[in-house]
Amino acid sequence: MATPLPLGWRHAVRAWLCAAAAAALWLATAPGWAGEASAPVGSSPWREQMGRWLDGEVAQQLQGATADFPLRAEIEVGTLDPRLQLAPCRRVEPYLPAGTRLWGRSRIGLRCAEGPTPWNVFLPIYVRVWGPGWVLRRPVAPGETLGPEHAEAAEVDWTAYREAVLVRPQDWQGLQAVRGLGAGQVLRTGVVRAPQVFEPGSTVRLRLEGPGFVVMATGEALGHGRIGEPVRVRLPNRRILVGTVLDAQTVVLTL
Numbered sequence: 001m002a003t004p005l006p007l008g009w010r011h012a013v014r015a016w017l018c019a020a021a022a023a024a025l026w027l028a029t030a031p032g033w034a035g036e037a038s039a040p041v042g043s044s045p046w047r048e049q050m051g052r053w054l055d056g057e058v059a060q061q062l063q064g065a066t067a068d069f070p071l072r073a074e075i076e077v078g079t080l081d082p083r084l085q086l087a088p089c090r091r092v093e094p095y096l097p098a099g100t101r102l103w104g105r106s107r108i109g110l111r112c113a114e115g116p117t118p119w120n121v122f123l124p125i126y127v128r129v130w131g132p133g134w135v136l137r138r139p140v141a142p143g144e145t146l147g148p149e150h151a152e153a154a155e156v157d158w159t160a161y162r163e164a165v166l167v168r169p170q171d172w173q174g175l176q177a178v179r180g181l182g183a184g185q186v187l188r189t190g191v192v193r194a195p196q197v198f199e200p201g202s203t204v205r206l207r208l209e210g211p212g213f214v215v216m217a218t219g220e221a222l223g224h225g226r227i228g229e230p231v232r233v234r235l236p237n238r239r240i241l242v243g244t245v246l247d248a249q250t251v252v253l254t255l
Contacts, residue, residue, distance in 0.1 A: 196224050
């Protein structure tokens with residue numbers, strides 16, 4: 001889940017990526033590297049510049065995200081291709097390539113900003129973000145309804161899954177397993193779903209709500225009804241509308 005990244009890890013990510021960028025620049029200025037740095041990593045000017053740069057990048061990528069969960073990250077800094085032959089450089093600048101997401105497998109760009117021969121390379125990194133989640137205590141059968149006894153709280157790697165990790169108990173308790181799940185599996189949006197409350201062909205009430213009015217009608221459900229999920233309803237005049245399942249008898253459509 002891509003899902004919006006939590007804003008709560010803004011400051012943590014800044015510190016973590018500072019470490020990654022510092023490691024990258026250390027690689028660029030360490031003995032054996034082709035370049036020579038005039039301003040050592042860790043100096044005040046470098047820290048200020050890096051802080052401003054990371055502030056802007058993180059703020060832009062996390063704009064509009066929200067979170068109230070404690071998170072921590074681990075960054076693995078990869079290595080450059082040993083076949084590279086880079087010209088000496090007096091100042092190396094780190095940057096994020098266009099479209100880069102600071103989540104999971106990523107990369108940092110390094111370019112020579114002051115030297116006889118310009119060059120640009122990419123250093124791979126892996127950002128793991130650990131946060132709260134729920135892990136199954138035992139195997140679960142397909143369609144089984146989950147309760148407090150099924151899972152326990154744990155710290156899990158949010159970047160390991162495409163779907164969003166479920167954090168709050170109400171996100172999964174009372175829902176059903178989409179398929180068979182094994183003990184130790186992390187609960188995510190893609191492995192649970194709302195319980196079915198009616199079948200295709202069932203007669204349901206369609207509640208149409210608009211500014212200042214409510215209209216009730218009766219129709220035939222054309223799909224499985226699961227609370228909170230959309231379903232198509234065919235009215236007596238054969239018109240088909242799509243609403244959200246409210247309960248075992250009611251589908252709501254807001255106009």
